[in-house]
Amino acid sequence: MKKLFIILAILFMVSTMNAKGIKKPFVEIAPRTSLYIDGETTFGLGCDVIFNPLRNIGLRVEFVELLFDGGTFFNLNQGFFNTLPSIDALIYIPMQRFQPYFFAGFGISTGEGTTSLAVGGGMGFDFSLGKGNSLFLEPGIYILSFSSGGYSDTDVMFRFSAGAKFDILR
Numbered sequence: 001m002k003k004l005f006i007i008l009a010i011l012f013m014v015s016t017m018n019a020k021g022i023k024k025p026f027v028e029i030a031p032r033t034s035l036y037i038d039g040e041t042t043f044g045l046g047c048d049v050i051f052n053p054l055r056n057i058g059l060r061v062e063f064v065e066l067l068f069d070g071g072t073f074f075n076l077n078q079g080f081f082n083t084l085p086s087i088d089a090l091i092y093i094p095m096q097r098f099q100p101y102f103f104a105g106f107g108i109s110t111g112e113g114t115t116s117l118a119v120g121g122g123m124g125f126d127f128s129l130g131k132g133n134s135l136f137l138e139p140g141i142y143i144l145s146f147s148s149g150g151y152s153d154t155d156v157m158f159r160f161s162a163g164a165k166f167d168i169l170r
Helices: 002-015
Strands: 027-037 041-054 057-068 072-076 087-092 098-111 114-130 133-148 151-169
Touching: 027 057, 027 133, 057 098, 098 133, 114 151
Parallel strands: none
Antiparallel strands: 027 041, 027 151, 041 057, 057 072, 057 087, 087 098, 098 114, 114 133, 133 151
16 A cells, blocks of 8 residues: 555656646636446536646536436536536646546535535546647546435446537636
8 A cells, every 4th residue: 555655646746747748728618528337327418617726737626517317417516416516636747739637536415314425536638739728538437425314325437528628717
């Protein structure tokens, strides 16, 4: 476990150094399509807002999503099937034109005797189009935990997203 922590710490330090990678816009908007797989398949159309306070570190908040799963569900900053607001940290790996990044995040929701928690992560790939705009592909895996009145359940979900990122504020 210590070796894994040391490797992750070195990766974090190297990725946050001031390398000559692509300068990210301070605020980006990212419309996306997502495919959720957890025994059943759900399709979603959503939009994220990404804040990049440093060159190689970003913070993503899921803003809105429309899910199609035997019906249509609209989520405004709720993510994960209307239960969990989602906040992700993005760590960009400096490269030109093609920019990989790691993401990890969590969501938590409590109310009416229920608690929901999600943790997840994965790797994304930005393909620069110039002037702060890019296309992205992003596979990820999430662990979802729900508990209500002594009953608890844990599920694993795979998410594959694709979309575009547009420069809003430089």
